[in-house]
Amino acid sequence: MTEQDINVQAEALSEQAKAEEQEQIVRQVSRELNLTLKQVRTTISLLDEGNTIPFIARYRKEMTGELDENQLRSIEERNQYLRGLAERKREVIRIIDEQGKLTGELAESIRQAVKLQEVEDLYRPFRQKRKTRASVAKEKGLEPLAEWLLSQPAKGDPAAQAAAYVDADKGVATAEEALQGAMDILAEQFADDAKIRAWIRRYTMDHALIVSEAKDAEQESVYEMYYNYRELAKKMPPHRILAINRGERENVLKIGLEVQAEPVHAFMTKQIMKGSSATAALLQTAIEDAYKRLIAPSIERELRGELTEKAEAQAISIFSANLRSLLLQPPVKGKTVLGVDPAYRTGCKLAVVDDTGKLLEVAVTYPTPPNNKKKEASAKFHELIDRYGINLIAIGNGTASRETEQFVAEVIAERKQDELAYLIVNEAGASVYSASKLAQEEFPELDVAERSAASIARRLQDPLAELVKIEPKAIGVGQYQHDVSQKHLDESLKVVVESAVNHVGVDVNTASSALLSYVSGVNATIAKNIVKFREENGKFTSRKMLQKVPRLGAKTFEQCVGFMRIGGGENPLDYTPIHPESYDVVNRLFAELGLSIDQLGTKELADRLAAVNVDELAAKLEVGAPTLRDIVDSLVRPGRDPREELPAPIFRKDVLKLEDLVPGMELQGTVRNVIDFGAFVDIGVKNDGLVHISQLSSGYVKHPMDVVSVGDNVTVWVLNVDEKKGRVGLTMRPPGGSGAANAQ
Structure with a gap:
């Protein structure tokens, strides 16, 4: 061979x-x-x-x-x-x-x-180790002495045996030093034993207490509940783990593990010792040294790392679920919106956008302190409302938000006959977007605050299209997102955005490059190429035209084309989620029904499709039943936006003040954030109220996300009000009732 x-x-x-x-x-x-x-x-x-x-x-x-x-x-x-x-x-x-x-x-x-x-x-x-006490002892030739100790002879004098290894040239001055070196070798050997480590790891996980102490008990901080705190490590919830980690990082807390050493010593002794011997006492010392000096610190690092990893995974999971709910909020269509970015000294920036999101005008007014030019501001608001037929005012929830809200409510009250309303919009990340290169490209003539006002208005009209322009972690709908692995957070949130974008689909003729970059198979370069091609060649009139886009190859086309929508194009099917690879199936389906493609979306087609047996028809058309079910659904409702089936946000006309609230008051609110211990609900006052997990339902709730999601409209009742701290406690358990108020 x-x-x-x-x-x-x-x-x-x-x-x-x-x-x-x-x-x-x-x-x-x-x-x-x-x-x-x-x-x-x-x-x-x-x-x-x-x-x-x-x-x-x-x-x-x-x-x-x-x-x-x-x-x-x-x-x-x-x-x-x-x-x-x-x-x-x-x-x-x-x-x-x-x-x-x-x-x-x-x-x-x-x-x-x-x-x-x-x-x-x-x-x-x-594994190749750095210099250790054991490696130094081995260099001094003490391995044979360690082996003799471990052989556990019934008789013999360890000191006499060690005397033979005294050698000034090798750095061993006395028999005691020789014995110590031999025990260092054994301690490392015991610490490296896979069976011993595995048992101690399990024991530590089951029995260790997390102990938290203040470095300075007199110092006031948000970590005071952890100044003298202990809890079984495996029972500690994720948000507490992340809280003590942050306190430790900020040099406020000292964190450690408390483990009973005696059971560990007993297990190691059982594994190593054969019975009574002349070296038993020395071996026992080596065992205890191996645990205290080598194993315990290492296992503590591992355990804390594992706890942190699980806590981070939970925090990322919470953020991801909240982000998905936020991205899939229903768009507010058909309304001209006035976006307001509130401020004190620099004034409220205004941006009017039409029902397609096109920017019509920007302005600035000063209705808030220290300027208090309410009369001039009111005149400007009325002028814009009249000129553009504004239906809705979107107010960012940042600095001066509530003072601006009060002013807007007064403006609305002055226009008694109008259907005008306002909404507080979460502006988290708006400043990040406004200063970005993308925002500069979209609005080169606007300053940062004016871009922010336009973004706030557009967030209301199409949350998904606007929020994808912002780094996902800048959207504040999580817990401790700044304390977790940013790499894992970024990866997870990218998956969420990608899933949401492809669930909804994108209009290839209006989508930004930021939105297109999340479409299946499309990267940032291809997304920019699609926009550039559109700008240079006009609107796409068919999905096939995507194949002409530079660097959009056959595989990318296959992956992305089903999620791209083209309205009013050459083929009506291009406005549906039906993949071009299934167009032939659709043609055969229409032939089977005796209908034409022109009847797409009509009641007649819907009625005919409702009467078919999908499984039988799938066999006849030689296509899988799941694919045919999706095709039928797409034909009945072409261009359907799945977000439109969700309840619209709550529009307001008047302001609710903290001092207006009394226990037992029933209110309608919108869930803004869901965390491990409850949900924050916007009820129209300055700060969101908290529904603790115990108040989400009359029954047992394992996790708040089992009951509510970001964007849910919910009925709540006031439990308590702390005016000094600006906090409101809410419940979703109806007074006197046995059931829970459900998300609408």
């Missing part, structure tokens, strides 16, 4: 091994997620081919068994983790083998490990 034949054979064996490894991963993911092998295998294959999750979820339902986005992402995450684990196992085995220390038993233990931590524990004794 030639060398080339040997190499070919080795490559074939390597490919076969990788295939077997991947099949093992498929089986494990299938077990963990309770999905079929076919579903997992197909999903991984589709992902490996470069398909995006929104595309797979929408247009490959038959192949995956109708898995949703969350299930697909779970498969993707576990597959990536297990592939990384397999790669690390190979690397560890290779390194140990190169050291000439790999045994069959060790290799098998590494291969059987199911967590990365297990692999690292097994690799620990073979």
Whole structure:
């Protein structure tokens, strides 16, 4: 056999091994997620081919068994983790083998490990270490003495045995120093034992207390409840973990773990000691030193890291869910909006946008302190309202918001016959957008505050289109988002925005490059190319034209085109979520029904489609039933925006003051933020009221998100009012009732 034949054979064996490894991963993911092998295998294959999750979820339902986005992402995450684990196992085995220390038993233990931590524990004794007390002792030739101590002889004098290792040239001056060096070697050996570490890790997780103390008990801070605090680590909720972490970072708190050492010593002794021996006392000292000096600090770091990781995952999950709800708020269509960016000294910036979001005029007024030019401001408001037929005023919720709200309510009251109303808009991130390059490109002639006013107005008209222009983490709908891994936060929020954009779809002739960049398969460069092509060649009249956009290749076209909408184009189907690959199915469907494409969206078509048996028709048209169901739904309601099925925001005409509130008062509010311990609800006063988790329902609530979401319109009752702190406690449990008030 030639060398080339040997190499070919080795490559074939390597490919076969990788295939077997991947099949093992498929089986494990299938077990963990309770999905079929076919579903997992197909999903991984589709992902490996470069398909995006929104595309797979929408247009490959038959192949995956109708898995949703969350299930697909779970498969993707576990597959990536297990592939990384397999790669690390190979690397560890290779390194140990190169050291000439790999045994069959060790290799098998590494291969059987199911967590990365297990692999690292097994690799620990073979890892190249920096200089340690044990490595110094080994350099002094004390390993044989350590081995003698560990052999646990029934008889012998350790001091006499150690005397043989006294050597001034090697830095061992006395027998005591020799014994200490030998015990240092043993302590590190015990600390590197994978079985011992695994047991201590589990024990610590089950029994450790988090202990928090003030560095200065006299110092006033927001962390006072943690000045003398202790709680079982595994029971500590995520928001408290992140709170103490922040207090520690700010040098206010001192955090540590408290663990009973005696059970740990007992376990280690049982693993190491064979019974009474001449070296038992020295071994016991080495055991206790191994735990206190080497194992405990390391396990504490691991445990705190694990707790922080779980807390961060929860915080990111909360932020992600809130962000999705916010992005999918229903657009307020058909209204000309006056956006107001409130301020004191510099005045309130105004921006009028028409019902398409086009900027019509900007202005500035000074109705708030210290200027108090209410008369002039009122005249300007009335002038703009009359000139442009303004239906709605959107007020940012930042500085001077409530004073501006009071002023706007007075203006509305002066126009008794108008249908004019106002709404407080969360302006989180507006300043970030206003100073961005994108805002400068959109409104080069405006200053930062004027851009902010325009953004506030547009947020009301189309929250999704406007909010995608802002870095997701700048939108304040989470808890402790600044305390978590920013890399993981960015990754998770990008997924949320991508999911929301593709759920709604985009009008390719009006969408900004920021919005287009979140469409399945489209990156920032291609998004800019689409906008540039549109500007240079006019509106897209068909989806096919997208293929002419530079760098938008066949794969990208396949992934994105179903999420692109073109209204009034050459083909009515281009305004639906139906993928062009299914247009032939639609043509056959219309032929089967004896109708034409011109009847798209008509009542006649809807009635005919409502009467068909989808499963039977799918077999006849040779298409999957899930795909045909989606096609039928799209034909009945072409151009449908799924957000429009949600309740509209609450519009207001008058101001509610904190002093107006009394316990028991019933109010309508909008959920602004959901966190682990409750929900904040905008009821029209300066600060949002808090519905504690215990007040969300008369029954047990595991998590607030099981009851409410950002944007829900809810009925609440006032529980208590703290005028000094500006806090309002609310309940969603009706007075005297047994049920909970539900989100509308």
